[in-house]
Amino acid sequence: MTDTIIETRGLTKDFRGFVAVGGIDLKVRKGSIHALIGPNGAGKSTVFNLLTRFLPASGGKIFFKGEEITRRDPALVAQSGMVRSFQISSTFPAFSLRDNVRIALQRPRQLSYHFWRSDKTLADLYGRADELLDAVGLTRWRDLRAADLSYGRKRALELATTLALDPEVMLLDEPMAGLGHEDIERIANLIRKVAIGRTVLMVEHNLKVVADLSDTITVLARGKILAEGPYAVVAANPEVRSAYMGSAHA
């Protein structure tokens, strides 16, 4: 029990009678890379939205680090260490990479306005921003405007701005969407690296990436858990195979 960082019990979401998520019991182990997969419309994004409290649950409970967060304010969920990246772009195109990361670093401290006003603190923030840019391999481009980055490097920047919040759990929403072959490999390596000492829960359609990165995979279909376990186990499951048949992502 103690190594479970996220748990849902009977988590349910219906949209005017349409059950998008139908009573899911999910357990995410602390320190693991856990993937949520399934055909289109399976309910993956809805689960993410419920966990981060972007959407209110219709039923069931959500626990984070042993505390119930089913009705917690989304900003507080993020502050308590569960942060979502990707899909919602968190970068400012006209600002340099350094400034993008510096702004992200200031986010958790917005209440303590005076903290970052002094020059020294600003210098500290840039120092930390440089470390994070280095961690994601973007040092060479740190003075470039975010708008001028390639698509793959924008993803790396988004990882840096997410890491700026020092999350215990990173929720990655389709990190490989729209990326070419080389970028996929680069971002997969980055995810492996930044996952050290953290928990990663990701929704991802690229099954090769899922197979390479994940410790545990939960397969959703029509709002229910169809199978769960390491890749070899879920990939051999006949129900999983038939759920993917005819899917664009099979």
Ligand SMILES: Nc1ncnc2c1ncn2[C@@H]1O[C@H](COP(=O)(O)OP(=O)(O)OP(=O)(O)O)[C@@H](O)[C@H]1O
């Ligand atoms: N705001 C909403 N109002 C009504 N129906 C919704 C809403 N959001 C999602 N749904 C429906 O809930 C179901 C699950 O959607 P969801 O986006 O969670 O699936 P998904 O597994 O993330 O799919 P994809 O792989 O295509 O992103 C779909 O049938 C979708 O049409």
